[in-house]
Amino acid sequence: MSVKLEDIARETGFSIATVSRVLAHSDYPVNQSVREEVLRVAHTMGYKPNLAARSLRSNRTNTIGIIVDDVMSPFVPPMVRGIHDCLHENDFLGVIVNSDWDPDQEQDAINTLISRPVDGIIFVEYSHLVHSEILEESNKPRMFVHRIFGSPISNSVVPDDHYGAALAVRHLISLGHSRIAYINGPENWHNSRTRYLGYKDELESHNIALHADLVQPGDWELEGGYQATRNLLGLDEPPSAIFAANDLMALGAVYAIQDAGLDVPKDMAVVGYDNRNFTRIVRPKITTVVMPVYEMGRVATESLLEQIADGRQETEEIKVRGELIIRDTCGAGEVYKARDELNPKTAYRRVLLNKQPEE
Amino acid sequence: MSVKLEDIARETGFSIATVSRVLAHSDYPVNQSVREEVLRVAHTMGYKPNLAARSLRSNRTNTIGIIVDDVMSPFVPPMVRGIHDCLHENDFLGVIVNSDWDPDQEQDAINTLISRPVDGIIFVEYSHLVHSEILEESNKPRMFVHRIFGSPISNSVVPDDHYGAALAVRHLISLGHSRIAYINGPENWHNSRTRYLGYKDELESHNIALHADLVQPGDWELEGGYQATRNLLGLDEPPSAIFAANDLMALGAVYAIQDAGLDVPKDMAVVGYDNRNFTRIVRPKITTVVMPVYEMGRVATESLLEQIADGRQETEEIKVRGELIIRDTCGAGEVYKARDELNPKTAYRRVLLNKQPEE
DNA sequence: GTGAAAGCGCTAACAT
DNA sequence: ATGTTAGCGCTTTCAC
Numbered sequence A, B: 001m002s003v004k005l006e007d008i009a010r011e012t013g014f015s016i017a018t019v020s021r022v023l024a025h026s027d028y029p030v031n032q033s034v035r036e037e038v039l040r041v042a043h044t045m046g047y048k049p050n051l052a053a054r055s056l057r058s059n060r061t062n063t064i065g066i067i068v069d070d071v072m073s074p075f076v077p078p079m080v081r082g083i084h085d086c087l088h089e090n091d092f093l094g095v096i097v098n099s100d101w102d103p104d105q106e107q108d109a110i111n112t113l114i115s116r117p118v119d120g121i122i123f124v125e126y127s128h129l130v131h132s133e134i135l136e137e138s139n140k141p142r143m144f145v146h147r148i149f150g151s152p153i154s155n156s157v158v159p160d161d162h163y164g165a166a167l168a169v170r171h172l173i174s175l176g177h178s179r180i181a182y183i184n185g186p187e188n189w190h191n192s193r194t195r196y197l198g199y200k201d202e203l204e205s206h207n208i209a210l211h212a213d214l215v216q217p218g219d220w221e222l223e224g225g226y227q228a229t230r231n232l233l234g235l236d237e238p239p240s241a242i243f244a245a246n247d248l249m250a251l252g253a254v255y256a257i258q259d260a261g262l263d264v265p266k267d268m269a270v271v272g273y274d275n276r277n278f279t280r281i282v283r284p285k286i287t288t289v290v291m292p293v294y295e296m297g298r299v300a301t302e303s304l305l306e307q308i309a310d311g312r313q314e315t316e317e318i319k320v321r322g323e324l325i326i327r328d329t330c331g332a333g334e335v336y337k338a339r340d341e342l343n344p345k346t347a348y349r350r351v352l353l354n355k356q357p358e359e
Numbered sequence C: 001g002t003g004a005a006a007g008c009g010c011t012a013a014c015a016t
Numbered sequence D: 001a002t003g004t005t006a007g008c009g010c011t012t013t014c015a016c
Helices: A005-012 A016-024 A032-045 A051-058 A074-088 A103-115 A133-138 A160-174 A190-205 A222-233 A249-261 A293-310 A344-352 B006-012 B014-024 B032-045 B051-058 B076-089 B103-115 B133-138 B161-174 B189-204 B220-233 B249-260 B293-310 B344-350
Strands: A063-068 A093-098 A120-124 A144-145 A156-159 A179-181 A241-244 A269-271 A318-320 B064-070 B093-096 B120-124 B142-145 B158-160 B178-185 B241-244 B269-271 B318-319
Touching: A005 A016, A005 A032, A016 A269, A051 B051, A063 A074, A063 A103, A063 B249, A074 A093, A074 A120, A074 A293, A074 B076, A074 B120, A093 A103, A093 B076, A093 B093, A093 B293, A120 A293, A120 B120, A144 A293, A156 A160, A156 A293, A160 A179, A160 A190, A160 A241, A160 A269, A160 B249, A179 A190, A179 A249, A222 A241, A222 A249, A241 A249, A241 B241, A249 A269, A249 B318, A293 A318, B006 B014, B006 B032, B064 B076, B064 B293, B076 B093, B076 B293, B093 B103, B120 B293, B120 B344, B142 B293, B158 B161, B158 B249, B161 B178, B161 B189, B161 B269, B178 B189, B178 B220, B178 B249, B220 B241, B241 B249, B249 B269, B293 B318
Parallel strands: A063 A093, A063 A120, A120 A144, A144 A156, A156 A318, A179 A241, A241 A269, B064 B093, B064 B120, B120 B142, B142 B158, B158 B318, B178 B241, B241 B269
Antiparallel strands: none
């Protein structure tokens, strides 16, 4: 039924070996005329390599595995899209397996992907098993994107949260604010700690004292942002601006401020983090820092494909920067507004990408 | 390096064939004692079948292809999750390829998936090529989920928009409304036409006259909903309730009503459609009808796997129903509120599933 | 630069 | 019920 190397060999009169060399290794030395003839016939006959056969023989499948906690998590789809785009450009395919935040399921996923011939694995967001024996044994190249807990590890790509948080705070300072509150995420998340550090360091570099009561704990949720903001509003000296470690808490902050009879941004400015989709459609629209998930996916994939080509390697942790997107909650006015913020795809792609080994 | 059938055969003393039969076909008649021994040894040795070899031989890969326009589209991730969950239960894997709404890329995707050994293909949302020669030739089982344009076709799964729209309208009527406006989506979408029909038929079955000026065209976007609502507010006799064909337009409607100095739901009720994530976090929270994408993915996959097992078949179009989720924009009060609406996953799973061959 | 041939790990006839 | 064996389509030595 389907056309194979043998058919092309018969048709052209060359051997299967030659045909294979033309079709599989574009760099193998074959006479130009032969190459052209083979290519031509292969094309007219509609040759499609049987990848099962190829991978059985060569142990390469041009397929990678992607282990995610849940494709429905907010950051996963754009990250996967970044991965896919990079894979596509290199004639690779990706299979996604969900682990549901469950170490057992993650182990299952790894097993599945290893028996299934994949050339490498990308772990997205949470990954419990840095050391899975089977994984180690398989010696497959791997990358970790946006690992949320645990200590930093090699072969990983993370957002530059320190940079992003500093960006947000710097913007508020440039708008004349000096009492800037911060609503943090849960302590055990990297993002929380690093964004807090960015906040703290940026204040410091502007010689603004850090007030402990302006720093509130949060839970990433709307409700946590709301509560934290109520606390801040109850202070003797409330802040004039709030930087929330994510957009959902920023929205909660907006609601709390509004419920206190105040206006955002006139009475209090708010800046979020992540550039989630809803920040563009709520009222007022939320000023935020881009979580460069699309780029992170791309960068991780590039690195993985390099590893696959050159053999598994240890690479430094890569940090990817996101830009500040100025909207309505910070009070910066129309002037600064991003030109193209309606299209999330181009927005992701516009993102400033800076690999920076250390800072 | 990796353990294979031969190793287990040597270890147990049985033949490769016997070992294969135990490990590959759980239903093949093998002595119980032999089976147990093989299973035990396979397990302790950590046997993982080489799927490339298996699929080269048997032409089955336990992998299906999923062609989507863009994994980042709002409905795609939950749909993919439904597909994945069903695949996982049946020891299948899925590879996703993005087509970016481009027929050429879709054709490429099909080619890729065919040379790549996949046992079937699911087309998600838009699919241009009902008739691709290569696809036809390959004779692979296929399913279409939520095809947006073109005439209804076999082997497809769609939302029961007529039912859902009727649900929304019925709810508004039960709340005492009789001047109920409708904001439609673009005319060339199935969803628009069918939701409009549901609206029209439900009014009719309550003996409420259909007023042409209460039906406004829309574009699925915030801005379209906003404009349509301004038109409605300008009417001599404005409606007391608005049913928008999607949540984004419903939000636009809410904003327009608020900008006119009126209150939602006190002065005007609004119901949306789709149950997008943001409907839970905007103010007021939007009452809406669930677009049962998760279930649609599952149902399509079940049907595809049946086809794969039993040979390709033509099946009737399957309609999946979504429930009404009562929140704040309809004015129904606290009583009705969904118990569990904070968790999107369980919300999707709670969805009422009704296959109904015809209606 | 090209061809012959071995064999990747597995399944499925066929044989016993 | 179990074993023997051919061969899936391809890549890759090893010859020439």
